[in-house]
Amino acid sequence: MKSIRYTLITGxxxxxxxEFSVQCAAMGRNIIMVALPGSNMASIAESLALEYKIDAKVFEFDITDGILLIEKLNHIIENFxxxxxxxxxxxxxxxxxTESSLEAMDRILxxxxxxxxxxxxxxxxxxxxHQKSYILNVSSMAAFTPIAYKTVYPASKAFISSFSLGLREELLDTNxxxxxxxxxxxxxxxGVSTRIMGQGAKGRIGLLTTSEIVRIALKQTKLNKAIIIPGFWNKINHRLMGILPxxxxxRIVSRAVKKEIAIK
Incomplete structure (x- = not known):
């Protein structure tokens, strides 16, 4: 079994x-799908395995349970x-x-x-x-600026960005x-769709389908790209935000996000 290669996908x-699971399976890649309990993953994995003639494994557990996470990862490492x-x-x-619970903020972290x-x-x-291997970490455009009313989330995504790029440099001479x-x-x-549409045209700038985001992300990861910003408007937005103080x-981003609270 260990001669077979797998892509491990969390969430x-x-x-x-x-969508990462679907497109990796469509590429002929065997997949290990990690998600919360009760996610109906078994039927999804079975469908992908049948349609694309790949092997799909499912692990349903809460990754915030540190002991269980180590146990499951050790099992995966030993068997796949x-x-x-x-x-x-x-x-x-x-x-x-002030209205967020400590538990909610801690879970994001x-x-x-x-x-x-x-x-x-x-x-x-x-x-x-392996002769060649890849890590793809999912950050967010929110990583590029602090945002009021989302304080913890963009900070966590900025961490992912910094961690990923630092790790890339550390592993530059490896495979x-x-x-x-x-x-x-x-x-x-x-819920997310309602909030995005409620922000008007500004909220919809850079809006892409999950399939398009994943297609771009997988393609550029295979090309060894460090920074992947899907979509023309998101690239423009990133450049403009880089110029602004x-x-x-x-202030601009926070005002737009504040509208989400009114929509709730």
Missing amino acids: ASSGLGK EVDFLINNAGIGGTASI QVNIRSMVSITQMLLPHLLK LSVSVVYPGPIMTNS LETKL
């Missing part, structure tokens, strides 16, 4: 994670050859920090930062054994390529 039950890691799992939210670092560090020796993708707005569910872009 694989919906949104970008599900992973040559592509996609750290996609992530959560966020929009609310005044656990999912977006601690679990991502733990998974990456544990799999690194395993990934480095392991590290990439980081910065998606813009994504209509992952009805920090206080100006912080």
Whole structure:
């Protein structure tokens, strides 16, 4: 079994994670799908395996459970050859920090930062054994500026960006390529879609489908690209935001996000 190569995808039950699973399977890659319990992953994996003639494994557990995470990763390392890691799992939210619970903020940090670092560090020796291997970490356009009413989320995505690029430089002389993708707005569910549409034209700038984001991310990861910004308008937005003073872009973005609270 260990001669077969796998792509490990976290947060694989919906949104970008599900699309990463579909497109990797369509490329003929065997997949290991990690998601929360009760995500109906078994039926998804079975469908992908039948349609694309690949092997699809499912692990349903909470990655914020540190002990369980180590246990599951050790099992995966012992039984499967992973040559592509996609750290996609992530959560966020929009609310005044005074109205956010400590538990909600801590969970963002656990999912977006601690679990991502733990998974990456544990799999690194395993990934480095292969002739060619890849890590793709999912950040966000939010990583490029602080944002009021989302304070913890963009900070966590900035961490992912910094961590990924630092790791890439550290591994520059190895066979392991590290990439980081910065998606813009994504209509992952009805709640998010309502908030995006409520922001008007500004909220919809850079809006891409999950399939297009994943297609670009996978293609450029295979080309060893370090920084991946899907979509023409997101690239333009990144350049413009790079020119503006920090206080100006912080105010512009925060005012747009504040509208989400009114929509809730």
